[in-house]
Amino acid sequence: MLNVTDVTVTYQNAVRALRSVNISVPDSGVVAVLGSNGAGKTTLLRTVSGTLRHHGGRVGAGSVTLDGTPLVGRDPAAIVRLGLVHVPEGRRIFERLTVEENLRAGAAGVRDRAAWTRARARVQEMFGILTERAHQRAGLLSGGEQQMLAIGRALMSSPRVLVLDEPSLGLAPKVVGQIGEILREINRQGTTIVLVEQNAALALSIADTAYVLDLGRVSLSGPAAELAASDAVARLYLPAGDTDGTSGGTGERPVRTAAQGNEGGRRVDAEPSLGPWVPPRRPSGWPWQRGRSPRDGRSRGNGSGTKSLSDVRTRG
Ligand SMILES: Nc1ncnc2c1ncn2[C@@H]1O[C@H](COP(=O)(O)OP(=O)(O)OP(=O)(O)O)[C@@H](O)[C@H]1O
Numbered sequence: 432m433l434n435v436t437d438v439t440v441t442y443q444n445a446v447r448a449l450r451s452v453n454i455s456v457p458d459s460g461v462v463a464v465l466g467s468n469g470a471g472k473t474t475l476l477r478t479v480s481g482t483l484r485h486h487g488g489r490v491g492a493g494s495v496t497l498d499g500t501p502l503v504g505r506d507p508a509a510i511v512r513l514g515l516v517h518v519p520e521g522r523r524i525f526e527r528l529t530v531e532e533n534l535r536a537g538a539a540g541v542r543d544r545a546a547w548t549r550a551r552a553r554v555q556e557m558f559g560i561l562t563e564r565a566h567q568r569a570g571l572l573s574g575g576e577q578q579m580l581a582i583g584r585a586l587m588s589s590p591r592v593l594v595l596d597e598p599s600l601g602l603a604p605k606v607v608g609q610i611g612e613i614l615r616e617i618n619r620q621g622t623t624i625v626l627v628e629q630n631a632a633l634a635l636s637i638a639d640t641a642y643v644l645d646l647g648r649v650s651l652s653g654p655a656a657e658l659a660a661s662d663a664v665a666r667l668y669l670p671a672g673d674t675d676g677t678s679g680g681t682g683e684r685p686v687r688t689a690a691q692g693n694e695g696g697r698r699v700d701a702e703p704s705l706g707p708w709v710p711p712r713r714p715s716g717w718p719w720q721r722g723r724s725p726r727d728g729r730s731r732g733n734g735s736g737t738k739s740l741s742d743v744r745t746r747g
């Protein structure tokens with residue numbers, strides 16, 4: 432279990448990016464962290480993965496523990512060895528290296544040969560495209576493929592906890608759906624996931640529990656289905672008519688979604704889909720292959736079944 436307890440973070444001893452944040456992530460769970468630009472989502476992930484100090488930040492108060500082991504003060508490599516791996520925003524793959532070399536880099540700290548072989552087989556099964564492109568320079572992959580590589584590289588150290596920073600960012604809607612399915616599959620295989628997203632529809636369709644960060648504080652938390660059904664979250668974070676995070680929507684939103692494209696000055700890939708990502712073992716086909724939303728039939732709550740925010744636990 433990953434626990435963030437009363438954590439306060441500042442950058443350059445001035446900008447307070449997190450204020451008494453409490454988050455708990457149960458084993459094998461999926462926790463989504465939502466919030467607008469600058470809310471502190473990336474800071475939270477840097478804090479748990481030990482990369483905060485590389486960005487000029489420090490934990491001023493509170494603790495982070497993984498199964499009771501304190502993480503604050505440990506370096507990122509030690510935290511990877513403890514089983515927590517961070518897929519940073521913007522993928523950060525090594526563009527000049529081949530796909531295979533990127534994957535090997537993800538397993539740099541793995542000493543156990545059998546574990547290495549298992550991890551490599553898992554990545555190969557999950558991302559056939561990476562095997563096809565094994566000897567191609569990673570920089571030549573499409574944006575979606577690069578995101579797959581970033582996730583595959585993270586899986587090479589067989590993490591118990593995978594934390595991802597906006598994996599859907601800048602990707603075409605269809606690819607966003609595929610990323611969603613891949614994250615579900617990774618979780619089904621037993622890996623705990625912390626998913627930071629501005630694409631709330633996607634995140635809430637995957638997560639069991641969700642937290643909303645607002646100016647460095649947790650403003651809302653609760654079961655993902657309840658948050659998805661709450662008017663405030665729907666108004667702020669879910670585009671009208673979007674049930675699976677893969678449609679663009681037209682409503683005015685204070686946050687960007689993957690399908691909103693260049694907003695925020697970040698690149699959007701024009702690719703229509705990733706092509707042959709073949710999910711392992713699922714005979715009846717996948718929701719996105721059947722052309723329907725994985726959340727079809729689940730109410731998002733604009734109608735009579737709407738839950739009010741008072742149903743959702745609020746934290747100050
Ligand atoms: N390296 C840094 N140095 C100084 N301030 C920073 C740094 N990184 C982030 N901040 C500040 O910390 C606050 C939280 O930023 P953070 O990047 O965690 O937000 P976010 O929720 O990830 O936003 P976004 O949705 O834009 O990615 C913001 O006020 C931001 O300006």
Ligand SMILES: [Mg+2]
Binds near residue numbers: 472596
């Ligand atoms: Mg961020």
